[in-house]
Amino acid sequence: MGHIKLDQVSKTFGSVEVIPPLDLTIEDGEFTVFVGPSGCGKSTLLRLIAGLEDITSGHIEIDGADATLVPPAKRGLAMVFQSYALYPHMTVRKNIAFPMKMAGVPKAEQEKRITAAALALNLTDYLDRRPGQLSGGQRQRVAIGRAIVREPSAFLFDEPLSNLDAALRVGMRMEISELHKKLATTMVYVTHDQVEAMTMADKIVVLQAGVIEQVGSPLELYRAPRNKFVAGFIGSPKMNLIEGAEAAKHGAETIGIRPEHIEVSTTEGTWQGTIGVAEHLGSDTFLHVHGIEGCDPMTVRVNGELSLKHRERVYLTPNLTHLHRFGADGLRLE
């Protein structure tokens, strides 16, 4: 179980409308990611689902029952917070046991679930420590453990990895994905990191200023962004957006081409420019090419072994099958 439906849900703080009325359905067992820039309302939306904030209007349905006025604890959802929000005065064991203690789960059953969760999350040796004695990654796992033992109908994650360092983040990303495969429970995950969204999600919800810009699978969003905002937000490095005469040639206000869909040549091509900064990642190199009208600089992804010098003249040719066209209203033209 874990079907969540938002029906014309909106939220205003004072006179500020953070989330205009929106509809959204999260299917049972799905890994849904809310992604968007800071302040886009993604965390607020998650908190509305959790029940930590009251909705201003609309209805929330969880597993077919109206949960609009149901208090957080009774919604059957578990949440993992950005700051981990562990109880600092309790040991790991007690932290994990807390929701079960509140729910009145028998002691023996509590022990069984704690042991299982600790085993799954590599926490067995740390059960008698306090959160202060753990590393960031371990704390995050305790927070997840505390969520798992409740056997919730859905997990809510509020930017759970943003306090971890880069290497750990990649590792935890995999662990959470694996957990989802194993439990097959609905997960709703909030992040501002589009890489996290692309790698983890079954379904991505792109938000801007409280409005859903697009809902779709990672590849749908990558292949056919509905508007300029989604086009610029999904994909790394960002899609190049070109305006002016070049766009007009293709009958659009703006055209977009991803860095990986551009051919580089030193002899001939559609556009001509000079190489500025080159970012060498080893496997790939990202070139920032200057001097192209309507898009300066243009980012191009090339093979990491390609050796081109700073200020060198290059010719770029877009792969027209991957060209995106947008109208004056910013929407995609088919």
Add this chain to the structure above:
Amino acid sequence: MARSVTPRRKALNTAAAWSVGLLIFFPILWTILTSFKTEAQAIADPPLFLGFDWTLENYATVMERSNYGRFLWNSIVIAGGSTLLGILIAVPAAWSMAFVPSKRTKDILLWMLSTKMLPAVGVLYPIYLLSIQFGVLDSKIALVVILMLINLPIIVWMLYTYFKEIPGEILEAARMDGASLKEEVLYVLTPMAIPGIASTILLNVILAWNEAFWTLNLTAAKAAPLTAFIASYSSPEGLFYAKLSAASTMAIAPILILGWFSQKQLVSGLTFGAVK
């Protein structure tokens, strides 16, 4: 970069700090010294600093003349009782102000503090009359309630500041984990705020212990605490400095000892929020 301090400068700073410390401590030291003098030596001119005949005679007289134990017990009940009652009222009040503030929370906090600006003598008459009407004049219960009310703004302020430092997400986590409001306060908030609550209790016990205006005005014999015990040596038959000093030393000794053993807690309590 750390500021460099020359040894000379360091010595000067140390000397200055000690001078200020001694200046503050001197009246207490003088009281303690005087309590070991004879009455004649106590008023000698020029004053005698250490070269006098040390005697315990004053303590013996004081113990003989008044029932120290009863005053001490009254002080303990009044200071302890008013603090406990104050904490019971202030924890929920500070919780609501820290975690579910309204538009007027700041105003209420300021208004509460403003009651401390009222000169106590301004309400002496009504409170005295009320005490008579309720039949609680010269009773411990009256002092427990009045001292609690007097110190409540400080307790609420201190707890409010402590609670503000507890991340709201932890309380939200408790709510998600199924804790009711009572369980949230009992299992999560209070244990996390223990250091803050302890400093608040300590400070409040000291304030209540030393409070003299109300304890002197609203008690006679039955409920009189140690402040009244000191006062009883300052009047009718003329001043007896040595005995007065002995009584004072006996009155402040318990709180001095308590303060000494908990100074770490006290300092952190009084400078809370200053350093993270």
